[in-house]
Amino acid sequence: MNTLTLMSLLVAVTLCLCHRDDSARSNSANDSPSSEAFISKRDSAEVVKIQKRNFQRANIVAAPDVPSPLESHREICELNIACDELADQIGFEKAYRKFYGPV
Known part of the structure; x- marks a missing residue:
């Protein structure tokens, strides 16, 4: 560069x-x-x-990359096919709340 x-x-x-x-x-x-x-x-x-x-x-x-605090929740939702598909439609946080409760 x-x-x-x-x-x-x-x-x-x-x-x-x-x-x-x-x-x-x-x-x-x-x-x-x-x-x-x-x-x-x-x-x-x-x-x-x-x-x-x-x-x-x-x-x-430049700041180092800091992982998102919700990354572990996102991985849990990705393992559940229904949660993952719903997250594509309405967003990750709403889908996680629907399947697993409050974030």
């Missing part, structure tokens, strides 16, 4: 630099046409660092 994002960003930057209008090229005397299509190694390394840092933050913030 990060590689795809990075590649998309680099392609977008390259396209933007390649499609600059001629008036902008004539105003900048220091840039040669061959150097406009590339970014420096330092800039590309900075983009990679930012992407990596954001990915690590996202992994830290």
Whole structure:
């Protein structure tokens, strides 16, 4: 995912630099046409660092999967064919209440 994002960003930057209008090229005397299509190694390394840092933050913030407290009740209802079919029609909680009482 990060590689795809990075590649998309680099392609977008390259396209933007390649499609600059001629008036902008004539105003900048220091840039040669061959150097406009590339970014420096330092800039590309900075983009990679930012992407990596954001990915690590996202992994830290993400909460672990917590099983539902009703999961055991759901498994009991799935074992009973009538309860399982009724759960498909009216919902799990109503079907469980009908067959086994309050949740």
